[in-house]
Structure formats: structure tokens, C-alpha cells
Amino acid sequence: MAVIDQIQQDVENLRATVPELRGVVLASNDGQPLAYSLSPDVEPHRVAAMAAAASSLGRRVSDSLQVGSLHEITLSSSEGQIFLYNAGGKGVLAVIGPTGANTGLIHLEARWAAREIGERMS
Numbered sequence: 001m002a003v004i005d006q007i008q009q010d011v012e013n014l015r016a017t018v019p020e021l022r023g024v025v026l027a028s029n030d031g032q033p034l035a036y037s038l039s040p041d042v043e044p045h046r047v048a049a050m051a052a053a054a055s056s057l058g059r060r061v062s063d064s065l066q067v068g069s070l071h072e073i074t075l076s077s078s079e080g081q082i083f084l085y086n087a088g089g090k091g092v093l094a095v096i097g098p099t100g101a102n103t104g105l106i107h108l109e110a111r112w113a114a115r116e117i118g119e120r121m122s
Contacts, residue, residue, distance in 0.1 A: 003120050008035040010120070014095070014113045018106055022080065022096040026117060027051045029091060042096070051094035055084050072111070074103075085110055088118020 001009075011024045015037040023038035027048035036044040054073060062070045073084040076099075083095040083106060093114040097106055 004035065007117050007120055010113050010117050011035045012037050014109055017109050018097070018102075020098060020101050021106070022098065023047070023094075024096070024110075024113075025051060025094045026087060027092050027094060029056070034091060038096075047094055047096070051082075051084055051092045055086070055092040058084070072107075072114075081106075083107070083110055085114035086118070087114045088121050090118065090121040093117060 007026060011026055015021050015024050023036065023042050025036040025038065025044055025047045026034045028034055029052055031049035031052035033044040033048035036047075038044055038047070054075070055070070058073045059070045062068060069086075071086055075082040075084075078099065080099055081097045081101060081103070083097070085093040085095070087093045093110060095106060095110045097103075
């Protein structure tokens, strides 16, 4: 099985493990979608571009404040949450969930997925 197929399976497994998720996108650091599982109304290229931009900004903030390397970012809004995880330094895993979602479960599963995907990408 090709690496990208394994990564796509990791993304689909994450979405299946946490069924309340609205979507999962693995983006390259330059904002291209590499693998995704999304609701039909969500555009993967748009999510990937924004995830990469937010992650890049997060890395710059972490570096500027000298707090170490960026691991993850959480964005909470009135109608949902977005979690961004570093995927081995080669990509960013974006996880979209509803407000009130079980963030503990999301973090547990998504951190594991980001670690696995990061290893596959190396």
C-alpha cells in the first residue's frame, strides 16, 4: 500500500473513531490537501490553505516567544472547534468538530493520528 493510501486510511479512521467530527484534512505546510474526509459542504483546498497559514503563524509565535516547537493549536468559535496538529513537521492535521464535542477524545485520537501520519511522511 502506498504511503498516501495509508495516510488517507489514517484520516478516515480518525473520522470514524470520532463520528461527531465534521471533517479531517491533512495539509502540506504549503497549504495543499494531501488526504481528507469531509462533509460535502466543506472545501478541502480552502481548509488546507487556512490550516497551513494558521500553523505557520503559530510556529512564528512559538519561536518569537521562545516557548519551544509548536505541537497544536485549538480554535473555538460559537458554532464549532478546529484543532490543528503538527504532523511530523511536514504537514498539519486539521480536525473540525462541533461546539461541545468531546475534546478529550478528539485530542487523544488526533494526537495519535498526527504522530502516525508524521512518521509515515518521514
